[in-house]
Amino acid sequence: MTEQAIIAGCLQNDAAAQRELYNRYSPKMLSVCYRFAPNREDAEDMLQEGFIKVFTQIHTFQNKGAFEGWIRRIIVHTCINFLKKHKKFNESLDISFATSVHIKEETIPSIMQARQIIECIRLLPVGYRTVLNLYALEGYSHKEIGIMLDIEESTSRSQYTRAKAMLENILIRKKIIEAPKQDYQWLAAFNKS
């Protein structure tokens, strides 16, 4: 079934087409939700809520851009609203709390590369995680993030910087990435001068 046929079927509220659409996109979208959610159950709740919006709002899709991107935006907004509604976002938005988080080595996951990284992202506090997800992985600007999360643009920037630093630290300790050789960079810069 082509994407156009699926969309046409969904516009007619056809259950088979809806199921096809769900089967096609739900694995990717659950992965998105899982990055935002505190646990898998909440991720599935977000996915459920998101797909209901997709099916009920599909008539607003105007074929301008990728269909997957349109679904993804709905899912991301659903995740943000879910976190706001359940006060899971506001409670831990405090940056000072986030910087004091100590992550034990043994809690760092090691399953597969992608899953490993996602699990590392999920170790971040909710506020950091959300900004990092939106900026680095979903491609939203800090201005858009500020509007979405009801925070200042500058707050989004600072949270992202700290979130990234924390994530780098985790990934380096997990040996998923290598530490930047800053000493040598400084020495090279000194030599050039």
Added chain:
Amino acid sequence: MENQKYQDEFEQFLHDEVKQHRMYPSDRVWTNIRTELHGHRSWPALTFISLFIITALTLSTVLSTQENFHPQPLSIPNIAKVEQETIAAHKAAGEKSRHYFNKLAPVHITMNTIAAMDYPAADLFATNNSLSQTDLTLAKENIQQPTISNTKNNNSLALFPVKALLQPLEVIQHSEVVASEINTAKPVDETVSAQDIHLLQEKDPTADDYLKDFSYNKTQPLKRSAVSKFGFQFYITPSTSYRRLSDEKVKEIIQPAVASLPINTPLNQLSNVNEVVRHRPAVGLEVGFAVLYNISSRLKLKTGLQLNIRQYQIETFQSRTYDPTTISLISFNGVENITRFSPYNNNVGYKQTELENKVYQLAIPIGIQWDVIKGKHVGINMEASVQPTFNLNKSVYLLSTDYRHYAEGNDLVRKWNINTSIGLNLSYKAGKTSWQIGPQIRYQHLPTYSNKYPIKEYLMDYGMRIGFTRAIQ
């Protein structure tokens, strides 16, 4: 600039790594979405259950009618028959009692005769009319005392063992018995002697005394068959099996033990094993029979034999090669790693496939059944049982300790297990047979696999029990 480049690379790295990641949602998500969009799916089982109930009620009604046919109801033809026979006997008695009347004729009247006229029992005769529909009406009302009556036609004293009509109408199955009782009843043919009158003067006789004088033997009421305390039940329960996995032992024992070994050991799993596996429940069956013993009118003890067929599907991938996979077992010596070769991979493969985990079990349920509501026909009962269970042949696949493969695990399946079951039934009773239907939950207490295997699997079955119970005479 270098730092900026690194930052961009880092973001690109994150993006590239994460964007292809996929997770498979559980079935409940789609079920909920579908329900939200289209309402509850019409459940075909409802149709079957409705048909079952209607059929059961119809059959029960038919069977019940046939069973109740033998004790003939007091229909109009029967009444007429009994009445005719009664009147015939009445007349016969009248012929003989005329002799007694003649003895009371004026030519025979003496002082003693006059004294006999004060016989109080005469009051009994005076108020009674001929045996007709009235007597039969009394019979219906189950009057237990014998009745004495005289006939209007010949004004003679006549004794009718109405009791022969009374009790049998309730318990005797054939009206011929009534007729035979009437025929054997002895009419009054004795002359009232002076001695009799003397006795009568001394003590007012009762109707029973009067009957005794005429050698009338009371009809012994027929005994009802004793209510049986035992019942036989047959039931069938279509059910679906769900499972819950626990990997505590993997994290507590296996991972620390094998972390230092230079082998392809289980990885450090942060996520729960339930998030890694994908399984789909399949329809199984529970069929069996039970013998019930009535402890009280509402409580029954129950035991029997039961066959369980439990199954569920595992969604996985099939690879073209048989890959070595490690299964870590906990033994007395510590952790043992065994290697098996399997084409089933939990993450990658050239095609998706489904593995069927199917187990046949023989169980001996021992439990109780409590009638919560007990109506004449309809009731509700609850039941609970403990079921020692023996695993028969099985076909199961188990997860390797690194959660990446599925391998055959028949040799690690526990032979004996314990299940408990609870259920709520709606019952319909017709005669000796009772039909019942209701939901049932069954839980397997011990893990499917032996204690060696570190990933514990607990099964839960949800089913709809349909059964019938018949009292054993």
